[in-house]
Amino acid sequence: MSKFSLQDLEKIIASRADVTDGSSWTAKLVSGGVEKASKKFGEEAFETVIAALKETDTDLIGESADLLYHLLVVLHVRGVKIDAVLDELARRTQQSGIVEKASRPQ
Template identity: 45%
Template sequence: MIKYQIESIQFDERGLIPVVVQNAQTKEVLTVAYMNRESLEKTIETKETWFYSRSRQELWNKGATSGNTQQVVAIRADCDEDALVVEVLPKGPACHTGEVSCFHKVIVAPGQAVGSFGILANLVQVIQDREKSMPEGAYTTYLFEKGVDKIGKKIGEEATEVVIAAKNRDAEELQWEAADLLYHLLVLLQEQKVNLYDVLEVLQKRHESKS
């Protein structure tokens, strides 16, 4: 079946096809690149993204030097089979600048990611930016300055508040407390340099093993 799909792909006169790389969980577009037949075959074989560099005229494996690899979840062709969408689980930024996505220069947009996990992607980026710049007076700066003991204490407090809200059957309070818990957990993950997408990948693997 895979061989048939590759044979049906419409490469252009240079033997290339444009590829949109998308985060499989947040649905955020990470980058646009090109593949030829060989890089597409290697992507399918290794389950990591391989592209064709038009400037260097050679194949390259995303993350081979930086460690920011992309685990392939799905590959989809458009209706004319002359463009691909590759859904991935990224390990680190997609952009060489260190940004999560290459499309970080806003021209016209509300400035927020969309989709089921869009707000999580935005919040992760804000927390990362806070750790880099440490703006005075920001609560996130305060947490990073105090360190893991303070962050861990806040997680414990918020978890208790979540349980209390649930036992009180207070849906609105539960939403607020759950949001506080998620925020502090994301701060802890950043402090520990644990990527949220690695955590989501663990959940994905657990789901796959039981399905």
């Protein structure tokens, strides 16, 4: 099992976000703001769905990695920490998914 975590990826993204020498894809996404980062995240979500439906497990793993990376870039641009998302997941898993979804405001 990997010891690499989403928090590790979050730190890498933060360290690369301000690189100005043109070598960082992360910096290019961040410089485009939430619109560019979100658009790329959406593209990766679509590619992940296609991989889940029609491609190999290896393809799905690769697309899932891309999706998680681009989600963390969006969170970085918005100033949201991955721990806040994980805390929300932990809160939600303390009850059944049906009960939790029903408790959300409509």
